[in-house]
Amino acid sequence: ETGVTQTPRHLVMGMTNKKSLKCEQHLGHNAMYWYKQSAKKPLELMFVYSLEERVENNSVPSRFSPECPNSSHLFLHLHTLQPEDSALYLCASSQGRLGLAGGPRLFGPGTRLTVL
Amino acid sequence: AQKITQTQPGMFVQEKEAVTLDCTYDTSDQSYGLFWYKQPSSGEMIFLIYQGSYDEQNATEGRYSLNFQKARKSANLVISASQLGDSAMYFCAMREGRLTGGGNKLTFGTGTQLKVEL
Numbered sequence: 204e205t206g207v208t209q210t211p212r213h214l215v216m217g218m219t220n221k222k223s224l225k226c227e228q229h230l231g232h233n234a235m236y237w238y239k240q241s242a243k244k245p246l247e248l249m250f251v252y253s254l255e256e257r258v259e260n261n262s263v264p265s266r267f268s269p270e271c272p273n274s275s276h277l278f279l280h281l282h283t284l285q286p287e288d289s290a291l292y293l294c295a296s297s298q299g300r301l302g303l304a305g306g307p308r309l310f311g312p313g314t315r316l317t318v319l
Numbered sequence: 320a321q322k323i324t325q326t327q328p329g330m331f332v333q334e335k336e337a338v339t340l341d342c343t344y345d346t347s348d349q350s351y352g353l354f355w356y357k358q359p360s361s362g363e364m365i366f367l368i369y370q371g372s373y374d375e376q377n378a379t380e381g382r383y384s385l386n387f388q389k390a391r392k393s394a395n396l397v398i399s400a401s402q403l404g405d406s407a408m409y410f411c412a413m414r415e416g417r418l419t420g421g422g423n424k425l426t427f428g429t430g431t432q433l434k435v436e437l
Contacts, residue, residue, distance in 0.1 A: 243429070245426070245428060245430075246364075246412075248426075306366070308366055309366070310365070312362055
């Protein structure tokens with residue numbers, strides 16, 4: 204089953220750069236998530252959007268700014284990042300009550316971010 | 320205290336054998352859900368199986384089954400007839416609290432790296 208796409212797949216940026224990660228799904232799912240996966244650490248939830256409204260903001264630094272313009276697209280805007288922000292950023296989606304009890308049903312392939 | 324504990328950083332199993340990946344959880348909620356995901360080396364997370372706290376029977380999905388022992392707060396994943404393609408990192412996760420209309424938070428464990436050998 205395919206359906207969640209992420210671009211770019213790899214990104215290298217300096218600490219003063221501004222970049223954006225993009226996530227897209229056309230499955231009719233009504234919730235989208237950003238997760239951060241760092242080496243040797245559990246997957247960390249960053250943001251959840253349900254019906255385009257942010258319902259979870261897990262104490263993420265303000266240098267990460269999410270945007271959900273519609274139910275099919277989710278962005279993560281990055282600015283003045285730190286080297287410790289280097290990680291795999293995963294987007295996921297789910298169908299809420301109609302999905303598998305609210306957990307992310309599908310993940311995208313992730314964006315491997317390196318901050319120099 | 321960690322909410323999800325996976326005590327096996329790495330596991331080996333021979334092809335066609337069954338393997339159990341351990342997961343224990345900690346919650347004071349009565350309503351919660353338990354998930355298992357697989358992450359191959361390609362990086363994409365794949366949902367495998369779900370168990371609700373009120374489900375009376377253990378969940379099964381093909382070769383995957385979840386050994387749910389509520390009193391012990393364990394939700395071990397059993398993979399039967401292992402295949403080479405099962406080699407991956409496996410994550411246990413928990414959703415606490417009642418299901419909301421969408422966008423529920425999961426807490427993940429640190430994962431178990433499974434390697435299937437010939």
